[in-house]
Amino acid sequence: MKKLRVLIVDDEYPARKELRYHLSMFNNISIVGEASNANEAYQLITALNYDAVFLDIRMPDMSGIELVHILQNMDSAPKIIFVTAYEDHAIEAIKVKAFDYLLKPIEKSKVEEVINRLFTEFSKEGFPSGKSNYFQIVTGKLRGTIYPVKIEDIIFFYSEKEFVYLRVKQGEDLITRFTIKELEQRLNPAMFFRPHRCYIVNINYVKEIRPSFHGCYTLIMKDKDSTEIPASRGKSKLLKKIFNI
Template sequence: MKCLVVDDELLARERLTRMLDQLEGCEVCGEAADGQQALDQAQVLVPELILMDIRMPGMDGLEAARHLLKLDNPPAVVFTTAYGDHALEAFEAQAIDYLLKPIHPERLQQALEKARRLNLVQLENISGDSDVRTHLCARNRGNLELVPVEEVVYLQADQKYVTVRSATRKILVEDALKALEEEFGDRFLRIHRNALVAVQCIRALEKDSQGHVSVVLDGVEERLEVSRRLLPEVRRNIRNGA
């Protein structure tokens, strides 16, 4: 079984790699220091199992596991953590195993055996209740493409997809616009039934000769129409310095 080891601490990765090398039927194919690197490595190395720390700077293990679900053949994930808090009970209840640091060889062997029995349905259990994401993810020609949420200028629905627009690129995600609005709260402001804009990117409102009002956004040339129904709320947010 090909394994990818993910931990932001080098010594922790080295120790876990040595332990895995001593187990029969297990091959360490690579290492990563955070969730972003784990996604990149997973696409190149195609591991069957990822042993991943939960708490890491940048993208943590929970969010990385959610993005991994978009792969054609997502790997099984076993979390590692130094924190014996109540969240661990939830992971175990959902049939996702975890290893409490310091990791003991016998417990590691049990986790590997359990990981072999994990399937996609069990892995999906972790995706619903984790923290707000730091990145939005799309598949592009079989690869995962990520945009940091803090770089998103607007989100615009188009049939079953949502366009995620940053200053430098666009990706299409399958998330519902309403779900994105609920997930990210006050970071985005609804200006139309099909559009959310990043509050921090709002520069001004402008009106055309026909009386239609659009929002001017930092970082992009596009002007997005503001619906008449939502215009008072948008103006109120701009006046309040939202």
């Protein structure tokens, strides 16, 4: 059975818990994540593929309406279902072309109506194939500001102490909230390779491959520092296959 990937966004935990309970009643819905504010939701939406977002409107810092205005610039934005305690927000929801809205307190029958409408809509448009669940964008933070970075612009990731950084073609290294292990699972293996426990490299930015000791290799990257990244002995066999050595 096809499942729709859903994100829940609300600044109040009881509200998220209630909505998760209602959505968990449907076996054709997969609740992939939750966010407690619009900024966090933006990071998740630009990093993963969601089919629908159940979004609170009144939240601190950035409202749900403001977030939708930003998301409208995305090529394949998820469908937005506003969840609000204020009926007068329905007009705002219509203006930003939201898919639907639910009023708090949430009624089971209303949730069922929305889910049925979602599946009817996706039946017309075509269900997600599941082939594009790799990261398309990874967000990084620098001095408190969050930057979305396209995957193709990332040269490599590296861990240092308790942080994981990403290096881009231009500018300073950014801190990402993902671990190296999480990145390895969600990056396209046709583009990214983990030669060492502390590094993941974009193979399109490997400038040189130098043989090292005991059958190991060192990768020279196309960044501003020509960074040298070791390939462990255990990963050297895969490295040879990737680069046809």
